Amino acid sequence: MNTGGSFEKLLTFVNTNSSLFNGWYASWALGALFAIPALLALYVVLSRAERGFTLIGTAVGVVAIVIILSNVSNHFYYVSEANVYDGGCTVCATQSITGALATFASYTADQLASLIFVVAVIILSLVILRVGILNKSVGIVGLVAAVLAIVITVAGASGYLDIIGLLPYVAVAVWLIMVGYSLTRLPVRS
Numbered sequence: 001m002n003t004g005g006s007f008e009k010l011l012t013f014v015n016t017n018s019s020l021f022n023g024w025y026a027s028w029a030l031g032a033l034f035a036i037p038a039l040l041a042l043y044v045v046l047s048r049a050e051r052g053f054t055l056i057g058t059a060v061g062v063v064a065i066v067i068i069l070s071n072v073s074n075h076f077y078y079v080s081e082a083n084v085y086d087g088g089c090t091v092c093a094t095q096s097i098t099g100a101l102a103t104f105a106s107y108t109a110d111q112l113a114s115l116i117f118v119v120a121v122i123i124l125s126l127v128i129l130r131v132g133i134l135n136k137s138v139g140i141v142g143l144v145a146a147v148l149a150i151v152i153t154v155a156g157a158s159g160y161l162d163i164i165g166l167l168p169y170v171a172v173a174v175w176l177i178m179v180g181y182s183l184t185r186l187p188v189r190s
Helices: 005-016 018-046 051-085 090-131 136-155 163-184
Strands: none
Touching (some): 051 090
């Protein structure tokens, strides 16, 4: 059965690095879950001064997180199918390729979710800069992270295992940490 050499190579690579793939997607899902409280806290703080754009930015971010979390199970399925294929079963190889096609579709959804989340980061960073409740550096880092994510994604270097492809995720994680730290430094109203 001619299944196309590129699928076979990809499935063998995934099987060889299955723990890396599983760890990557599990950490991505965990990161998405941690972003929800940050988005909601930003909404609570920023909506007092700018309700409309804060609501839009928060809603866009939550939509992106829902897309991310809905796709994680496809990636674990892909790794298990790659494990079956590597055993040499031709019928299993067909199933693996079907799983690979589903994963490529979910890869597109992952890229879309990442870009949607970047839009949320841009909106919320602009609100942070405009309102001035949080430190301006939080807004600037958010914009830099968003631009970095867009440039790397559009340039096509955002492969999950590329070091350059990880930079936008690290930059957004730094932005989320700065958001959390800045929120803890706000004066408490009674």
